[in-house]
Amino acid sequence: MAENPTTATAPGSAPDNKGRGRGNGERRERRDDREKDKSPYMERVVFINRVSKVVKGGRRFSFTALVVVGDGNGTVGIGYGKSKEVPQAIAKAVEEAKKSFFVVPRVQGTVPHPVQGETAAGVVLLRPASPGTGVIAGGPVRAVLECAGISDVLTKSLGSNNAINMVHATVAALKMLESPAAIAARRGLALEDVAPAAIIRASQMTVGA
Incomplete structure (x- = not known):
């Protein structure tokens, strides 16, 4: 009569399930952190440059970043950041861009x-x-x-x-x-005298929305 093969386990050892639950928990925490860090603004890195400064002990390198930030709905700003590391330079540029927001x-x-x-x-x-x-x-x-x-x-x-x-x-x-509307007010004219009818209708629809 044939015996069923079994997997041998060393004495005192346990199934290798340790760390699986902890790994899943860590992944969930990282995913939650990313969701919290999601910004309502669009961020575009336009330019990154490495610059160097000559000092007594040699050269010191740093990075500069030019970033554009906007909400995709008429608000935008640009910022310029500098740091020894690229992520910090981008973060500084983003903060500066948010301070320079203007409406388009x-x-x-x-x-x-x-x-x-x-x-x-x-x-x-x-x-x-x-x-x-x-x-x-x-x-x-x-x-x-x-x-x-x-x-x-x-x-x-x-x-x-x-x-x-x-x-x-x-x-x-x-x-x-x-x-x-601003152009008509500045010139002292009616809105119909400075803009085509299609643009007037579009402007009214935008204001109504």
């Missing part, structure tokens, strides 16, 4: 009118686009526009291709935007 006027997901921003050697042109066009822009400019909640726009860089200059020029252009 939008009409149907695009800019109300053409505008050109200039900062140092950076020059960026923004033009309205019809729904469905998308964000026609390069990396640094796209990051700012998407965080600001602009979904349809035509852009062109007319100056330096430096990422920092392009980001600052884009922010300068966004800060120059005015809503149709």
Whole structure:
């Protein structure tokens, strides 16, 4: 009669189940921490650079980070951080960006009118686009526009291709935007005299929402 094979266990040993429950608990804690750390803002790292400083004992290296932060619904800001480690530099840049938030006027997901921003050697042109066009822009400019909640726009860089200059020029252009109502009030005219009917309807729908 054949015997059923059994697995031999060394005396005094126990099944290898130790640590499994603890590992699952640690994973749940890490997952809970990540959920707590989720921010309602969009964060885009545009530029990271390593810089060095010559001191008596040699060179000291640090990192700088340029970050764009926005809620994707008309609020955006940029920040610049510096630290010995990349994560700390990004964290500092995010905090600085949140302190520089400003509101961007939008009409149907695009800019109300053409505008050109200039900062140092950076020059960026923004033009309205019809729904469905998308964000026609390069990396640094796209990051700012998407965080600001602009979904349809035509852009062109007319100056330096430096990422920092392009980001600052884009922010300068966004800060120059005015809503149709603000333009009409500044000129002392009726809203119908300064904006097409479609833009007026879109503005009223945005206010009503």
